Amino acid sequence: MTSIKGKITIGQRNRLQYIILGLLNQQPQTGYDLAKAFENEIGEFWQAQHSQIYPMLKRLEAAGEITHEDTVAGEKLAKKQYTLTPTGREKLVAWVSQPSPELTPNKDEFILKLYFIKKADDPRIQPMLREQYQLHQAQLQHLQQRRETVFADRATIDQAYGHYLILDHAIERETHYVEWLAQYLKK
Amino acid sequence: MTSIKGKITIGQRNRLQYIILGLLNQQPQTGYDLAKAFENEIGEFWQAQHSQIYPMLKRLEAAGEITHEDTVAGEKLAKKQYTLTPTGREKLVAWVSQPSPELTPNKDEFILKLYFIKKADDPRIQPMLREQYQLHQAQLQHLQQRRETVFADRATIDQAYGHYLILDHAIERETHYVEWLAQYLKK
DNA sequence: AGCAAACATGTAATTAATTACATGTTTTAA
DNA sequence: TTAAAACATGTAATTAATTACATGTTTGCT
Structure with a gap:
């Protein structure tokens, strides 16, 4: 969701953004690491593919909620370590503190x-x-x-x-x- | 998914179609009735809004899996009673009999x-x-x-x-x- | 030395799902 | 009687999510 005047915002209901902020708050990491987290530790409660994660990281960075540092592993394997900004941390805290009054839709x-x-x-x-x-x-x-x-x-x-x-x-x-x-x- | 030569098919993974076939197999009913079923009896295990149901009914009818009969309630309230065709029933039976080997992704x-x-x-x-x-x-x-x-x-x-x-x-x-x-x- | 698996990042195309727009009828309760 | 809720059907716009396309590096094993 790109709102008025070019300022980047993301719909409040989009949960993926908050989950990524939460994961980055635990420790700075790459998109690849995040994708693994969605397969392992939090995979029982949320799922996202890398094709959804990388664009979201860009949006969050454009919104000033995360930043990244370029690093190189080995000779030339490029990595991006993403970190929360104070704005991002605020947004995360606000989400966590906010009530969750809807029952999650289950599918079986x-x-x-x-x-x-x-x-x-x-x-x-x-x-x-x-x-x-x-x-x-x-x-x-x-x-x-x-x-x-x-x-x-x-x-x-x-x-x-x-x-x-x-x-x-x-x-x-x-x-x-x-x-x-x-x-x-x-x- | 509209495939080659104009023949209407719907992706095999699209579950909504089967659920609608299943509901219509229990008894012929309208889109409105189906929407209520997704809020009540099966609402704990699948959800769909009327805006998803009505287009799906059209696709299923175009694919020859259901048909409808126009009726009028009261003076002029138009209803469409949808019924399974033999093709539709076959497809339903095939889906039910088919194994469900994936764990449903849960979100919480x-x-x-x-x-x-x-x-x-x-x-x-x-x-x-x-x-x-x-x-x-x-x-x-x-x-x-x-x-x-x-x-x-x-x-x-x-x-x-x-x-x-x-x-x-x-x-x-x-x-x-x-x-x-x-x-x-x-x- | 060579090959497969895992690491790493991205975009494009498609499908599924939600939310909003749009209109009209019938029933029920105040 | 009249207003709200429920009945009834649709489409448009947007967002979320999946699948497919695309490329290159590093590690670990044989």
Whole structure:
């Protein structure tokens, strides 16, 4: 959103900008690093591809909320380390402090497929449940393993409490999804 | 997606089309009715506005997957009752039978805000948790009440098993979200 | 030495989704 | 009776997100 008089602003509802500010607040990093964060630590709660990240970094920089420093890795691999400006930090704080009064819209294709089958004894249901069970069970194990390796001791938890929180939440969510599926699975 | 030679097709990944086919398979209905379904029975698992629904109905009709009948309510209120064609039903069945091997991307702005706060004792955390607790508690009560009114007896559950399933799943999800919040709430 | 995977950055094209614009009818409650 | 809410259908404009295109470097393995 480019508003009047060439001043760059971005719609208040665009969450990606705030998430990028939040990540950069944790530590200055490159677009590539941000893209990895969307696949790993925060991937359970937001997703963005590099094709969305790089343009957003430019917009945030044009808006004066972040700056970058050019560095070179090895002989000539160019990197851009982005950092929050005071303006950017203010904007981040304002977003975090602002209430989040809407329920996040959830989408779940699988549940809708079940819904459309309707008949409780349709022979397709059990194989579908088994497939989903395996999928979510695998994901759960993956998350649990990450918790074990990343948060081996209490000290690490306190140091990166936010990270611990979201991983815990993701594990809880996945655990209950698996339990819900199991409940309808015939042994 | 309009492909070669003017034949209308829609990208295979576009889920909205299948969901509309699924809803029309349950019973012929209008675009307006579909929009309400996205706010009520399936609103916990997919969302679409009427501005997305009406164009999709036209595309599905052009593709020969649905047809409509013009009716008039009262004196002159025009309605279009849409119905699945055999082609449409085939496509629906194919989609339902097809595996759903991807984990649905979840987004949760609130959890990310917590993540960005990081410090376990930040004074902003408790009010934020309370706000979310109230929001999700209210939603949970709303869902539970719907289950009570819609599925008063066993017979109704069997008759609309799919509907019961997704409502049950939505209630479970909300219950555990509320429990997770409560766990971090100081009394 | 050579090859694949990971690192690193960008743009273009397309599709999905939201928000706003636009119009008219019927029902319900004050 | 009259005003608001719900019924009903559409399009336009914008924004968000995905997929595809495009290029080059560095690391790690065989």
